Amino acid sequence: MQKEAKLKKKYRSSNGEHVRATKKKRVSRSAGGDFLIVLMLVSIGAFMSLPFVLSVANAFKPLEEIFIFPPRFYAINPTFDNFKQLFRLSTNLWVPFSRYIFNSIFVSVIVTTFHIIFAAMCAYPLAKGNFPGRKQIFLIIQTALLFTGGTLAIPVYIVMSVLRMVDTYWALILPPIAGSLGLFLMRQFMLQIESETLESARIDGATELQIFWQVVMPLVKPAWLTLLIFSFKDIWNATGTSVIYSEELKMLPTALSQIATGGIARAGVGAAAALIMMIPPMIVFIISQSNVIETMSYSGIK
Amino acid sequence: MKLSEKKNAVVVNAPGTWKKPTLWQQIKKNKTSYFMMAPFLVLFFIFTVIPVISSLLLSFTYFNMLEWPSWRGLANYQQLLLEDDVFVIAVKNTLIFAFITGPISYVLCFVFAWFINELPNKVRPIMTFIFYLPSLSGAAFFVIWATIFSSDSYGYVNAFLMQWGLIDGPIKWLTDPAYNFKVIVIIELWLSLGTSFLSFVAGFRNVSSELYEAGAIDGIRNRFQELFSITIPSMKPQMMFGAVMQIAASFAIGNVGAILSGFPSTNYSVHTVTMHIRDYGNVRYEMGYAAAISFMLTVVMILTRNVITKLLNPDE
Numbered sequence: 085m086q087k088e089a090k091l092k093k094k095y096r097s098s099n100g101e102h103v104r105a106t107k108k109k110r111v112s113r114s115a116g117g118d119f120l121i122v123l124m125l126v127s128i129g130a131f132m133s134l135p136f137v138l139s140v141a142n143a144f145k146p147l148e149e150i151f152i153f154p155p156r157f158y159a160i161n162p163t164f165d166n167f168k169q170l171f172r173l174s175t176n177l178w179v180p181f182s183r184y185i186f187n188s189i190f191v192s193v194i195v196t197t198f199h200i201i202f203a204a205m206c207a208y209p210l211a212k213g214n215f216p217g218r219k220q221i222f223l224i225i226q227t228a229l230l231f232t233g234g235t236l237a238i239p240v241y242i243v244m245s246v247l248r249m250v251d252t253y254w255a256l257i258l259p260p261i262a263g264s265l266g267l268f269l270m271r272q273f274m275l276q277i278e279s280e281t282l283e284s285a286r287i288d289g290a291t292e293l294q295i296f297w298q299v300v301m302p303l304v305k306p307a308w309l310t311l312l313i314f315s316f317k318d319i320w321n322a323t324g325t326s327v328i329y330s331e332e333l334k335m336l337p338t339a340l341s342q343i344a345t346g347g348i349a350r351a352g353v354g355a356a357a358a359l360i361m362m363i364p365p366m367i368v369f370i371i372s373q374s375n376v377i378e379t380m381s382y383s384g385i386k
Numbered sequence: 387m388k389l390s391e392k393k394n395a396v397v398v399n400a401p402g403t404w405k406k407p408t409l410w411q412q413i414k415k416n417k418t419s420y421f422m423m424a425p426f427l428v429l430f431f432i433f434t435v436i437p438v439i440s441s442l443l444l445s446f447t448y449f450n451m452l453e454w455p456s457w458r459g460l461a462n463y464q465q466l467l468l469e470d471d472v473f474v475i476a477v478k479n480t481l482i483f484a485f486i487t488g489p490i491s492y493v494l495c496f497v498f499a500w501f502i503n504e505l506p507n508k509v510r511p512i513m514t515f516i517f518y519l520p521s522l523s524g525a526a527f528f529v530i531w532a533t534i535f536s537s538d539s540y541g542y543v544n545a546f547l548m549q550w551g552l553i554d555g556p557i558k559w560l561t562d563p564a565y566n567f568k569v570i571v572i573i574e575l576w577l578s579l580g581t582s583f584l585s586f587v588a589g590f591r592n593v594s595s596e597l598y599e600a601g602a603i604d605g606i607r608n609r610f611q612e613l614f615s616i617t618i619p620s621m622k623p624q625m626m627f628g629a630v631m632q633i634a635a636s637f638a639i640g641n642v643g644a645i646l647s648g649f650p651s652t653n654y655s656v657h658t659v660t661m662h663i664r665d666y667g668n669v670r671y672e673m674g675y676a677a678a679i680s681f682m683l684t685v686v687m688i689l690t691r692n693v694i695t696k697l698l699n700p701d702e
Binding site: 203226247261272309 | 522
C-alpha cells in the first residue's frame with residue numbers, strides 16, 4: 085500500500101497533475117531552504133574570512149598598532165608606510181628585486197602549465213584506456229599521495245645532485261610537474277566522460293591526441309581550472325631553499341622573508357609582504373572560479 | 387567502449403579464428419596510451435618512486451646525515467613498536483585526530499560545496515573564495531586562533547566566558563592537556579576546507595544538466611531528493627578523490643598543534659606521528675628511524691584507503 089502511494093507520488097507534481105510535459109530546467113527550491121543556506125554560508129563565511137581581514141588590516145597599520153592585544157581588525161591610522169618601506173628595502177638589494185619577481189612568475193607559470201598538460205595526458209589513458217598495467221600504475225600514483233614528505237627531502241636531494249640539477253631552475257621546475265595530486269584529480273573527472281562520446285570521435289577519424297585536446301579537455305574544464313589553483317598556489321608559496329643557493333635563482337617568498345626578518349622593526353614590512361604575496365594566487369583563483377561556474381555540461385558526461 | 391577495444395578487436399591471427407591478443411600485442415596496440423603517459427611517468431619515477439624506495443631502504447639503517455648509513459636490519463621497527471613510549475602516545479593521538487577530523491571535515495567540505503552550488507551563478511565564486519580564504523591566506527590564521535584561545539583573560543573565549551560568569555579564571559586552552567586536544571580539533575576542521583572542498587565545487591559543475599532535467603520530469607520534488615538520487619551517484623569519482631585527500635590530510639595532522647600548543651606539547655598531549663617524524667628527522671637527525679616511522683604511518687593510511695575504497699566503490 086505504502087509503496088504504491090510512493091510510486092504514485094513519484095510521478096505527480098504537487099497539484100496532482102503529471103509533470104511529464106513541464107520543461108522546467110531544475111527542480112524548484114523552497115524559499116525557506118534558500119534562506120537557511122544563505123544564512124549559514126554568510127555567518128560561517130564571515131568567520132572564514134577573519135584571517136584575511138586581519139592580514140589586510142595589519143599591512144596598513146603603523147608599527148605601534150600591530151602589537152596591540154587583542155588585535156584589531158581595522159587600522160586606526162591607516163598608512164602606506166609599510167609598503168613604502170618594503171619598496172625602499174627591495175630597491176637596495178644585491179640582486180635587483182625584479183629578478184625575484186621574474187623567477188617566481190617564470191617558475192610558477194612553467195610548472196602549472198606543464199603539470200596540467202602532463203597530468204591530464206597521463207590521466208586520460210588511465211581513466212578511459214584498456215591496456216596492461218593501467219590499474220597498477222594508477223594505484224602506485226594514488227598511493228604516493230599517502231606518503232608523508234619530510235623523510236623524502238634527502239633522497240630527492242641526492243637524486244638531484246646525481247642529475248646535476250642542484251641550484252638550477254630544473255630543481256624547482258621538474259619535481260612538482262609530476263605531482264600525483266593533479267593526476268588523481270584529472271583522472272577522476274575523466275572517469276565521468278561517456279565512452280560513446282570518445283568512440284564517435286574515433287569513428288570520425290580523430291587521433292587519440294586530437295580526441296584528448298578537442299574532446300576530453302573541454303569536457304573536464306572544471307577539473308583543470310581547479311588544478312590551476314592548487315598547482316599555482318603551491319608553487320608560488322614554495323621556497324625551494326633546500327635545493328637553491330644562488331641569490332639570483334631564489335624566488336619571492338625567500339626574498340621577502342629575508343627582507344622581513346629584521347626583528348620587530350620589520351614586522352610591518354612583513355605584513356605588507358605577506359599581503360602582496362597573497363594577491364597573485366587570489367587573482368588566479370578568481371579567474372579560475374568565474375570560469376568554473378560558466379561550465380555546465382550538457383553532453384558527453386555520464 | 388574502452389579506449390582500445392576497437393583496436394584489440396582487429397588482432398586476428400588467421401582468417402576465421404580469433405585469439406585473445408597476447409600481452410605484447412596489447413602493449414603494441416596501445417602504444418599511443420604509453421606515449422601519452424610517458425612524460426609524467428618518467429618524472430614521477432625519478433622524483434617520487436626512487437626517493438620513496440631509497441627512503442624505505444634507509445628505514446633499515448642508522449643514518450645521521452654525516453656518516454654513511456649503517457645497516458640495522460629491523461632494529462628501527464623493533465625499537466619503534468616495542469620501546470618507544472612516545473610513539474604509542476603519538477599513534478593514539480593521530481588515530482583520534484584522524485577519525486574525528488577526517489569524516490567530519492569530509493562531510494563539511496561536501497555540504498558547503500553543495501550549499502554554494504545552490505547559490506545563483508554570480509554569488510557562487512565569491513562564496514567559494516571566502517570559504518577557501520583560510521587556505522589562501524598562509525600563516526595569518528595562527529594569529530587569529532592564538533588570540534581567540536589566548537591563555538590570559540584578554541583571549542576572546544576566556545573574556546567571554548568570564549563575563550558570563552561561566553568560569554572564574556582564564557583557562558589555558560592551548561597548553562592545558564584537558565582542553566588543547568579539543569581546541570586543535572576545532573581549528574583543524576576550520577582549516578580543512580581546502581582541496582576536497584574545491585574539487586567538490588568543481589564536481590558539482592561536472593554533473594550533466596540533462597540528468598537534472600530528466601529528474602525534474604521524473605518527479606524529483608526537492609533538493610534533497612535531487613542530491614541523493616542524481617548528484618551523489620554522478621559525483622562518485624570526486625567523492626573518492628575527496629576521501630583519499632582527507633585520509634592524506636587527517637593522518638598527517640600535527641603542524642597546527644605544534645605551532646599553537648608548542649613542540650613538543652605539554653605531556654605530548656597533541657603530539658602526533660608526523661611530529662614524531664619531525665622530532666627524529668629534523669631535530670635529532672636520526673633519518674633511518676624517522677623513515678621507519680613514516681613507513682608505519684603510510685601503511686596505516688593505505689589500509690584505511692583500501693577500506694574506504696571498498697565502502698565507496700563496492701563493485702570495483
